[in-house]
Structure formats: structure tokens, C-alpha cells
Amino acid sequence: EAGVTQFPSHSVIEKGQTVTLRCDPISGHDNLYWYRRVMGKEIKFLLHFVKESKQDESGMPNNRFLAERTGGTYSTLKVQPAELEDSGVYFCASQGGNYGYTFGSGTRLTVV
Amino acid sequence: RKEVEQDPGPFNVPEGATVAFNCTYSNSASQSFFWYRQDCRKEPKLLMSVYSSGNEDGRFTAQLNRASQYISLLIRDSKLSDSATYLCVVRKGGATNKLIFGTGTLLAVQP
Numbered sequence: 001e002a003g004v005t006q007f008p009s010h011s012v013i014e015k016g017q018t019v020t021l022r023c024d025p026i027s028g029h030d031n032l033y034w035y036r037r038v039m040g041k042e043i044k045f046l047l048h049f050v051k052e053s054k055q056d057e058s059g060m061p062n063n064r065f066l067a068e069r070t071g072g073t074y075s076t077l078k079v080q081p082a083e084l085e086d087s088g089v090y091f092c093a094s095q096g097g098n099y100g101y102t103f104g105s106g107t108r109l110t111v112v
Numbered sequence: 113r114k115e116v117e118q119d120p121g122p123f124n125v126p127e128g129a130t131v132a133f134n135c136t137y138s139n140s141a142s143q144s145f146f147w148y149r150q151d152c153r154k155e156p157k158l159l160m161s162v163y164s165s166g167n168e169d170g171r172f173t174a175q176l177n178r179a180s181q182y183i184s185l186l187i188r189d190s191k192l193s194d195s196a197t198y199l200c201v202v203r204k205g206g207a208t209n210k211l212i213f214g215t216g217t218l219l220a221v222q223p
Contacts, residue, residue: 042215042216043213045210045212105155
């Protein structure tokens with residue numbers, strides 16, 4: 001079974017630019033989560049999709065972040081415009097039924 | 113105050129040692145508890161769930177004390193391959209099912 005796939009693995013962009021991160025969950029998993037780890041801090045929840053609907057987006061930092069999950073399959077997280085404090089590792093995780101989370105390997109975002 | 117508190121370490125121990133990690137959580141409504149392991153520049157991976165009755169998986173033993181809101185992980189006979197960051201994780205439950213992470217405890221097992 002393929003795991004959770006995230007793309008790109010690394011991204012370096014300039015402040016003010018736009019970046020889009022992509023997550024492909026495990027096939028059939030309705031629940032998809034985005035998390036972020038900023039350097040020196042703990043991993044923090046950003047939002048949760050159930051299929052294509054946003055179940056909880058309480059962790060989204062501000063309106064520069066936009067997440068979508070078209071058709072309930074893959075998800076994108078867009079940061080526009082990026083700021084220096086957005087640098088970190090963005091993890092996606094999927095969950096199906098009563099199974100635990102499976103995390104993707106993350107996207108390391110550096111804003112310079 | 114962080115919702116999940118852990119000693120960041122590092123814990124430097126020799127091979128074969130027994131090491132214990134502790135964690136406290138602030139939300140008494142938390143429903144599920146886990147230890148995750150994260151290797152350098154990798155994703156978190158579930159090590160084990162934690163139950164009030166205590167549970168063991170080989171060299172690893174986890175314990176939950178709901179009254180004290182305290183979670184522990186004991187690693188016996190440490191191996192070099194146990195070197196990693198150990199994350200204490202709590203799930204609030206409810207509709208969102210989101211995980212709350214501690215900052216992690218770094219373990220370095222020395223030869």
C-alpha cells in the first residue's frame with residue numbers, strides 16, 4: 001500500500017512569493033490533516049479535512065494560508081504571500097476508519 | 113503553558129541502559145495518548161498507544177496516569193537504533209480528532 005506522499009520535499013522561496021504544497025493521502029482515507037513544525041517548536045495542527053470538507057481549520061495561522069481538497073482526494077496548501085515566519089516543515093497525515101495516523105515525509109519550506 | 117509538556121533532553125545513555133521519559137498534559141478531557149518516534153529530518157511514526165492499564169511492546173513500556181495527567185515511556189536495554197526524538201502526543205477527541213504534540217525528548221544512545 002502506498003503511503004502518504006508530499007510534494008515537493010523541499011522548497012526555498014523569497015518573501016512575498018507564493019508556494020503550493022501538495023499531499024496525496026492513502027487511497028480511501030477520508031481524513032486528511034495538515035500539521036506544521038516551526039524550528040524549535042512543537043508540531044502544531046493546522047487543519048482537518050473529512051473528504052472534501054473542512055472539519056476544523058482552527059490551527060490555520062492567518063488568511064495567507066489556503067487549503068483545498070478537491071474531490072476528497074489530494075490536498076493542497078497554498079501560502080500567499082509567504083513570510084519569513086512561515087518557514088518550517090509541513091506534514092500531511094491521513095487516517096481511515098479506526099486506524100491511526102500515517103504521516104507523509106513532509107515539505108521543508110524555507111522563506112528567505 | 114503548553115498543552116503537552118516534555119523534557120527536551122538530550123538524554124545521553126550508554127547501550128544497554130534503561131531510560132524513562134515523562135510527559136504531562138493539561139486538558140483533562142483528552143481521550144487518547146501516544147508515543148511517536150521521529151528520526152532526524154523524517155516524519156513522526158507511531159511507536160505505541162498508551163493505556164491506563166499500561167502496555168508493553170518488547171523493550172518498550174508505556175503507562176498513563178489519568179488522575180495525574182501523566183504519561184511515561186520506559187525503554188529497556190537501549191540500542192543504538194533507539195536514538196531519535198520521542199514525541200508525547202495527545203488526542204482531544206470529538207469531531208476533529210486532532211493530535212497535540214509535545215516538543216519531543218531527544219535520546220542519544222552511545223556505543
